[in-house]
Amino acid sequence: xxxxxxxxxxxxxxxxxQVLQELYNAGFRNEFxxxxxxxxxxxxxxxxxxxxxxxxxxxxxxxxxxxxxxRLGVPENEAEAYMDDVRKGGVLVIGxxxxxxxxxxxxxxxxxxxxxxxxxAG
Numbered sequence: 001x002x003x004x005x006x007x008x009x010x011x012x013x014x015x016x017x018q019v020l021q022e023l024y025n026a027g028f029r030n031e032f033x034x035x036x037x038x039x040x041x042x043x044x045x046x047x048x049x050x051x052x053x054x055x056x057x058x059x060x061x062x063x064x065x066x067x068x069x070x071r072l073g074v075p076e077n078e079a080e081a082y083m084d085d086v087r088k089g090g091v092l093v094i095g096x097x098x099x100x101x102x103x104x105x106x107x108x109x110x111x112x113x114x115x116x117x118x119x120x121a122g
Contacts, residue, residue, distance in 0.1 A: 002098070007069065007118045010115060011089075011091075012089060017037070019112045033095070036086040065086075072094070074120045
């Protein structure tokens with residue numbers, strides 16, 4: 001079994017929260033996290049292993065958001081574009097799921113009209 005990483009940008013908190021709720025309802029608990037939504041609305045329900053907060057022990061000790069996304073397999077120029085969009089109000093939904101459920105995740109993400117999505121190999 002292999003792991004597929006998804007990095008998906010949504011236009012706002014409302015949309016990203018709807019996506020997370022649908023993922024949660026589908027049985028995903030710790031596989032997804034968000035970046036760009038500063039509220040505490042989700043608490044630990046989407047905690048997972050958030051590389052933006054726990055990178056000292058993962059991803060080569062990378063500490064910048066662009067660096068962490070790059071370690072997840074996103075090309076650096078795409079990672080920079082994602083972070084630029086987050087600074088403008090977008091929200092990233094990042095996840096790592098086994099390939100057996102990857103299509104289900106792609107379907108859920110796609111239903112919510114993402115601004116942009118990457119499925120890096122890494």
